[in-house]
Amino acid sequence: xxxxxxIIPLAFACALTIGCGSSSSSTPVxxxxxxxxxxxxxxxxxxxxxxxxxxxxxxAGLWDVTEDGDIQYQEFTTDxxxxxxxxxxxxxxxxxxxxxxxxxNFTYLGGNQYEGFGxxxxxxxxxxxxTITDSFGTGTYPRLQGLSTADFNRC
Numbered sequence: 694x695x696x697x698x699x700i701i702p703l704a705f706a707c708a709l710t711i712g713c714g715s716s717s718s719s720t721p722v723x724x725x726x727x728x729x730x731x732x733x734x735x736x737x738x739x740x741x742x743x744x745x746x747x748x749x750x751x752x753a754g755l756w757d758v759t760e761d762g763d764i765q766y767q768e769f770t771t772d773x774x775x776x777x778x779x780x781x782x783x784x785x786x787x788x789x790x791x792x793x794x795x796x797x798n799f800t801y802l803g804g805n806q807y808e809g810f811g812x813x814x815x816x817x818x819x820x821x822x823x824t825i826t827d828s829f830g831t832g833t834y835p836r837l838q839g840l841s842t843a844d845f846n847r848c
Contacts, residue, residue: 748801749773752816755837756823766837775799778845791848
């Protein structure tokens with residue numbers, strides 16, 4: 694069983710998996726359906742306040758959010774997706790040499806505030822460091838160097 698982590702990937706990934714804190718054997722969202730957070734009218738929520746393009750660009754990148762032997766990378770895209778890449782062959786996974794991918798759209802609220810699955814998080818980038826504050830706490834993580842998502846073998 695995975696430990697609770699103080700990072701946005703768990704908050705977003707929990708809503709996409711069978712349960713929070715479960716192992717990588719959870720069922721990922723089917724291809725083409727990931728990241729579809731919808732309002733009551735069935736419309737996809739992409740942005741709300743401020744300049745969403747600038748807000749997403751400010752945090753875009755691939756970040757190493759590995760904690761306690763649980764190898765994970767968090768990708769923020771310029772079009773408003775938060776994508777968690779969870780390595781399955783680490784001590785918390787099932788042993789396969791691949792990455793589980795969990796993705797959600799998120800809303801830019803303005804300033805350093807973003808929302809996904811009803812949780813408001815603060816995300817601040819300072820050079821090659823990202824600080825994420827969510828309901829689990831605050832964590833600071835480095836930008837991933839020397840790898841891209843093209844290098845990840847998807848489960």
